Amino acid sequence: GAGVSQTPSNKVTEKGKYVELRCDPISGHTALYWYRQSLGQGPEFLIYFQGTGAADDSGLPNDRFFAVRPEGSVSTLKIQRTERGDSAVYLCASSLGTSGSGTGELFFGEGSRLTVL
Amino acid sequence: AQSVTQLDSQVPVFEEAPVELRCNYSSSVSVYLFWYVQYPNQGLQLLLKYLSGSTLVKGINGFEAEFNKSQTSFHLRKPSVHISDTAEYFCAVYNAGNMLTFGGGTRLMVKP
Numbered sequence: 001g002a003g004v005s006q007t008p009s010n011k012v013t014e015k016g017k018y019v020e021l022r023c024d025p026i027s028g029h030t031a032l033y034w035y036r037q038s039l040g041q042g043p044e045f046l047i048y049f050q051g052t053g054a055a056d057d058s059g060l061p062n063d064r065f066f067a068v069r070p071e072g073s074v075s076t077l078k079i080q081r082t083e084r085g086d087s088a089v090y091l092c093a094s095s096l097g098t099s100g101s102g103t104g105e106l107f108f109g110e111g112s113r114l115t116v117l
Numbered sequence: 118a119q120s121v122t123q124l125d126s127q128v129p130v131f132e133e134a135p136v137e138l139r140c141n142y143s144s145s146v147s148v149y150l151f152w153y154v155q156y157p158n159q160g161l162q163l164l165l166k167y168l169s170g171s172t173l174v175k176g177i178n179g180f181e182a183e184f185n186k187s188q189t190s191f192h193l194r195k196p197s198v199h200i201s202d203t204a205e206y207f208c209a210v211y212n213a214g215n216m217l218t219f220g221g222g223t224r225l226m227v228k229p
Contacts, residue, residue, distance in 0.1 A: 004160075033217070035219075040222075041221055041222065042121075042123075042207050042219035042220050042221045042222045043161070043207070043219045044219075045216055045217070045218065048216060056216060091160070091161070093161075093217075105151075105163060105166060106163075106217055107163075108153075108160045108161040108162075109160055110159060110160040111160060
């Protein structure tokens with residue numbers, strides 16, 4: 001596609017529910033990133049994929065958060081037993097960079113705004 | 118570990134005035150440096166980047182930034198701002214660990 005696509009753009013859920021957020025990266029981009037942006041703050045790194053594997057998941061806050069990229073393209077961020085503190089904009093980005101050789105130029109989607117009531 | 122500090126959370130400025138948004142970083146290795154802009158209800162867009170070479174880099178919309186290795190800074194400047202420049206600006210650093218680390222952001226508010 002022309003850019004990084006994220007769905008849904010908005011998601012309202014109740015505390016304790018399960019949520020999935022989808023990211024469709026730019027075609028041909030091997031690297032895919034998830035970030036979380038809370039109100040008034042900068043994006044915080046969650047997880048980075050190189051191909052199908054999670055190269056770095058050190059930013060995931062706890063075991064309620066999980067992400068997959070089974071075919072090396074589309075990725076899904078999964079949040080179990082949502083809490084009010086999970087409310088944020090979840091950003092996905094992709095880049096051409098391969099491990100150790102990227103320049104850091106990430107292309108971002110418009111984000112999925114999650115609200116947990 | 119690397120970190121980014123944007124010293125000003127908000128910068129109010131009148132239209133056509135110059136502006137500087139400050140960014141300092143810390144890293145134990147060489148980094149690449151970026152400024153991203155986020156307009157209201159939109160995604161992050163790349164404004165400019167420093168990878169190597171000339172320390173003065175020019176970006177879109179008349180913005181420029183200067184890399185200062187000794188001061189570990191990468192301040193963003195524009196000689197004359199417009200109302201349309203009102204947005205959130207994020208400085209970011211990237212290293213070979215493949216992670217882009219962002220600062221907390223600076224909200225530029227351009228007043229008529």
